[in-house]
Amino acid sequence: MLRTEFKVSGQDHEPVIHVENLVKRYRRGEAAAVDGLSFDVRPGEFFALLGPNGAGKTTTISILTTTLAMTSGTVSIGGYDLDRQAKNVRQSIGIIFQNPSLDLNLTAEENIRFHVCLYGIYGYRPTYGLMPRSYRDKVMELAEVLGITKEIFKPVKTFSGGMKRKLEIIRSLMHDPKILFLDEPTTGLDAVGRASLWDYLQKVHREKKTTIFLTTHYIEEAESADRICIVNHGKMLFSGSPESMKSLMVGNYLLLDAEDRDSLRGELAGFGPEMMEDGRLKVRFSGSTPQNILSQIKTPLSFMRLHEPTLEEAYIDLVSSGQEEEEAA
Helix, strand or coil, X not given: CCCEECCCCCCCCCCCEEEEEEEEXXXXXXXXXXXXXXXXXXXXXXXXXXXXXXXXXXXXXXXXXXXXXXCEEEEEECXXXXXXXXXXXXXXXXEECCCCCCCCCCEHHHHHHHHHHHCCCCCCCCCHHHCCHHXXXXXXXHHHHHCCCCCCCCEHHHCCHHHHHHHHHHHHHCXXXXXXXXXXXXXXXXXXXXHHHHHHHHHHHHHXXXXXXXXXXXXXXXXXXXXXXXXXXXXXXXXXXXXXXXXXXXXXXXXXXXXXXXXXXXXXXXXXXXXXXXXXXXXXXXXXXXXXXXXXXXXXXXXXXXXXXXXXXXXXXXXXXXXXXXXXX
């Protein structure tokens, strides 16, 4: 199993999330859903937890948000012990769940009110007008920012998917949480809705220094993360920056072609070119530069492209290599 750790530069504060040897075993499960997972998240960090279906992401985030009990391990969130101070943990975090957790028969404001009362942020009052002014001001401030002021007193069953997501964001930000957990936050949104949601989340992260903990199937959403953690079968495969992962797993390379391919291949022999399915040559330039490679070529080129890897390519490479190692073992 590949395990690579990188230190995040500029992060020397105490972790706001500390997870040590986290284990979760379900009663009928043959293997642990989470198997000795350990990591730290620093204050103000944008941290992404990625992995294929069944990797243990949802189980992990469910434990960290107090909705699922762990089997063993040590977890602290915002300085509070998860086992002994679950209420304090809930008061310091905001959550946008993968599956909507709204009551469709209530109005948007009623959903917000019951949520903040349930989490002990405000005492319950039977109407919006009886709630404290600080609550009412915060609801209207966030509703205006997210563009649902006119709908805030309408039943949620009349809302579109995008509006429901915005309502969940309002709920999660009502108490200015130190930590915001996002479990597949853009599921069900169209491209415009996804972009709009991320614009706002990045603004919150930037302006309020909110720590963001993300799980997502959209790998590109983790491109701007400070650090990513890849898990599979409940174990960590990688922890580091997106750039370090792309460099480690894929690296930059040149794609080259010429009418005289044999001559081109001979000139590039010292760089270990790889033949692609279409006959083009892939030349990695780790320890070299594109200019150095091209300076060795006398054969006229018919095609040249500099390829910079995406996070998705690196992710697929990493997960695939991890599965191959497990099968070989």
